[in-house]
Amino acid sequence: MTAVTETATVIDGKAVAESVVETVKSAAAELKQAAGVVPGIAVVIVGEDPASQVYVASKGKKAKECGFHSVQHTLAEATSEADLLSLVEDLNNDPQIHGILVQLPLPGHIDDGRVIQAIDPEKDVDGFHVINAGKLTIGDMDTAFVPCTPAGSMLLIERVRGKDLSGLNAVVVGRSNIVGKPMASLLLAANATVTICHSRTPDLPATCRNADILVAAVGRPEMVRGDWVKPGATVIDVGINRIPVPERGEGKTRLVGDVAYAECAEVAGAITPVPGGVGPMTIAMLMANTLVSACRHAGRTPPAF
Ligand SMILES: Nc1nc2c(c(=O)[nH]1)N[C@@H](CN(C=O)c1ccc(C(=O)N[C@@H](CCC(=O)O)C(=O)O)cc1)CN2
Numbered sequence: 462m463t464a465v466t467e468t469a470t471v472i473d474g475k476a477v478a479e480s481v482v483e484t485v486k487s488a489a490a491e492l493k494q495a496a497g498v499v500p501g502i503a504v505v506i507v508g509e510d511p512a513s514q515v516y517v518a519s520k521g522k523k524a525k526e527c528g529f530h531s532v533q534h535t536l537a538e539a540t541s542e543a544d545l546l547s548l549v550e551d552l553n554n555d556p557q558i559h560g561i562l563v564q565l566p567l568p569g570h571i572d573d574g575r576v577i578q579a580i581d582p583e584k585d586v587d588g589f590h591v592i593n594a595g596k597l598t599i600g601d602m603d604t605a606f607v608p609c610t611p612a613g614s615m616l617l618i619e620r621v622r623g624k625d626l627s628g629l630n631a632v633v634v635g636r637s638n639i640v641g642k643p644m645a646s647l648l649l650a651a652n653a654t655v656t657i658c659h660s661r662t663p664d665l666p667a668t669c670r671n672a673d674i675l676v677a678a679v680g681r682p683e684m685v686r687g688d689w690v691k692p693g694a695t696v697i698d699v700g701i702n703r704i705p706v707p708e709r710g711e712g713k714t715r716l717v718g719d720v721a722y723a724e725c726a727e728v729a730g731a732i733t734p735v736p737g738g739v740g741p742m743t744i745a746m747l748m749a750n751t752l753v754s755a756c757r758h759a760g761r762t763p764p765a766f
Pocket residue numbers: 516562563564565566587609610701716735736737738739740741742743744
């Protein structure tokens with residue numbers, strides 16, 4: 462008898478992200494034509510973190526592609542918290558701006574919580590403000606902004622499992638305010654039975670093996686192994702870790718997720734790759750949230766994503 466190696470369906474985040482962006486583009490054009498409103502986004506970056514510079518540039522490029530009014534504020538590493546808060550206040554009061562995003566991480570001398578809570582919740586297209594976190598927790602999806610990475614992950618899950626996750630066990634590894642907790646709220650709102658795991662969870666592999674939907678968001682390269690995955694499970698890898706590859710030469714690196722991809726793909730039913738899985742969805746959902754904000758400000762119904 463020949464051994465058959467099952468291989469998971471690869472979830473193409475790039476393709477799904479492109480379809481979201483297409484919807485945003487046509488809805489933005491319609492909003493402009495019908496109400497004379499051009500969605501406006503302001504992206505603020507403090508300091509010179511190379512990865513943040515790349516992400517911020519991609520956001521600006523994508524916003525222009527969507528037909529948005531897009532502004533970038535680049536502040537020096539030494540910018541004071543007071544100056545950053547003052548810029549946020551100006552953007553809160555700017556009627557051309559419907560979405561404000563302050564790129565994270567911020568330099569150590571700035572309290573990112575204080576900055577995020579200074580953003581007008583109605584322009585908080587990152588969905589990090591406590592008002593939006595609270596709305597998501599109570600299931601008020603009509604007025605909440607949902608953080609982009611979990612919102613994008615959820616769209617990918619829907620493509621595989623549909624919108625109603627009744628009867629399915631979902632396990633989220635990681636309890637951050639930006640990914641783990643909102644992800645768990647979204648899965649719960651879709652009727653999944655949800656477990657959140659973290660560094661003090663006693664038998665992490667056994668808990669993961671119970672998951673029909675497994676979301677890894679811990680920031681630890683390739684932590685989730687093949688024997689942690691239930692056969693046929695949907696595996697969503699939120700991790701983006703750059704690891705050294707000395708055999709390719711000094712200073713060479715490659716990107717890996719929080720999931721040991723090759724091992725897990727042999728067991729899972731569907732899996733997101735890194736790169737090309739959840740990452741592209743983050744920027745697409747930022748465009749979607751900005752469009753939604755502009756529609757709300759214009760008193761118009763946004764499209765469904
Ligand atoms: N204010 C915010 N700060 C940060 C967020 C955020 O959502 N809001 N998320 C991350 C960074 N991020 C967007 O800002 C982001 C990360 C990764 C990707 C992406 O497309 N990744 C690619 C690989 C990219 C590469 O080659 O390095 C992929 O996974 O395919 C997009 C956006 C932290 N900060």
